[in-house]
Amino acid sequence: MAETKTIFRFFTIADFEEEEKWLREQHRAGWKLTNAAVFLYTFERCAPEDVIYRLDYKNGEETEEYFQLFRDYGWEYFDQNAGWLYFRKPAAEAETESDGEIFSDGLSRVEMVQHVVKTRMLPLLVLFLCCVLPNMIRSIEGAIPFANFFSILFGILFVLYCYLITYCGVKLARLKKKYTEQ
Amino acid sequence: MDKRIQRIYVPMTESGFYILFCLQRPQHGYGIGQMVKTMTGGALTISAGTMYGTLSKMEADGLIAFVREEEKRKLYQITPLGEEILDLELQRIERLYQNSRGEIYHG
Numbered sequence: 560m561a562e563t564k565t566i567f568r569f570f571t572i573a574d575f576e577e578e579e580k581w582l583r584e585q586h587r588a589g590w591k592l593t594n595a596a597v598f599l600y601t602f603e604r605c606a607p608e609d610v611i612y613r614l615d616y617k618n619g620e621e622t623e624e625y626f627q628l629f630r631d632y633g634w635e636y637f638d639q640n641a642g643w644l645y646f647r648k649p650a651a652e653a654e655t656e657s658d659g660e661i662f663s664d665g666l667s668r669v670e671m672v673q674h675v676v677k678t679r680m681l682p683l684l685v686l687f688l689c690c691v692l693p694n695m696i697r698s699i700e701g702a703i704p705f706a707n708f709f710s711i712l713f714g715i716l717f718v719l720y721c722y723l724i725t726y727c728g729v730k731l732a733r734l735k736k737k738y739t740e741q
Numbered sequence: 742m743d744k745r746i747q748r749i750y751v752p753m754t755e756s757g758f759y760i761l762f763c764l765q766r767p768q769h770g771y772g773i774g775q776m777v778k779t780m781t782g783g784a785l786t787i788s789a790g791t792m793y794g795t796l797s798k799m800e801a802d803g804l805i806a807f808v809r810e811e812e813k814r815k816l817y818q819i820t821p822l823g824e825e826i827l828d829l830e831l832q833r834i835e836r837l838y839q840n841s842r843g844e845i846y847h848g
Contacts, residue, residue: 628771628814662790663787
């Protein structure tokens, strides 16, 4: 059996470009991704090769026709994780720069970002406003703030959510601006 | 014609124009991509995600329709509505071209 390794790494919904780059570096170093599960990436030992990795966000809307089209374009589909589909193609097979891309205009990239915002960012925001924030306020208003386990938990969640929402919101907006100008 | 459809597609993106133009005959996504590459001498390539997205949208808006399946690939063709849009777009391009040469466009 081939040697494997599992790496714990956190990429937010706004870090897909960084993730693609990181996976390409891993493959160049002789580690090919076999499975991505939320924070855990499993790699298998392989011959070092320059392979382009691309992520598309379809959130379960992918069809057999979709996969066939990507196959026709020379993309190997090998895994999916939380709505994201993972594709790769050896850089040697990409004759031009655009052969190494899954989107050829800014508009389709913007649409992908909008899809992420609508189905990932908004639910996160709703959860924050309807659950985390009210519970946070309640635990502050108590006689002794953060007196019990749950109020501490909501305090931590509150900070985490504030950070995630700000980080992803700002980054997705920046990506959208960049793609619009393409 | 629906004003909304006209607003979305006239003017249309370069990729959109070539896709609609190629679908005057039945073709599948990858086939369109190859045609465009040849027609434009490689100046324009339409990637897989962009191709899929554009085809889905045009089908939903009724500009193109599914005709048949060949080896798991769906073939599409332009509809009368799509032809109307393509004509409008061609007129617009014709006007641009004539004006760019200092001529006056008479429609």
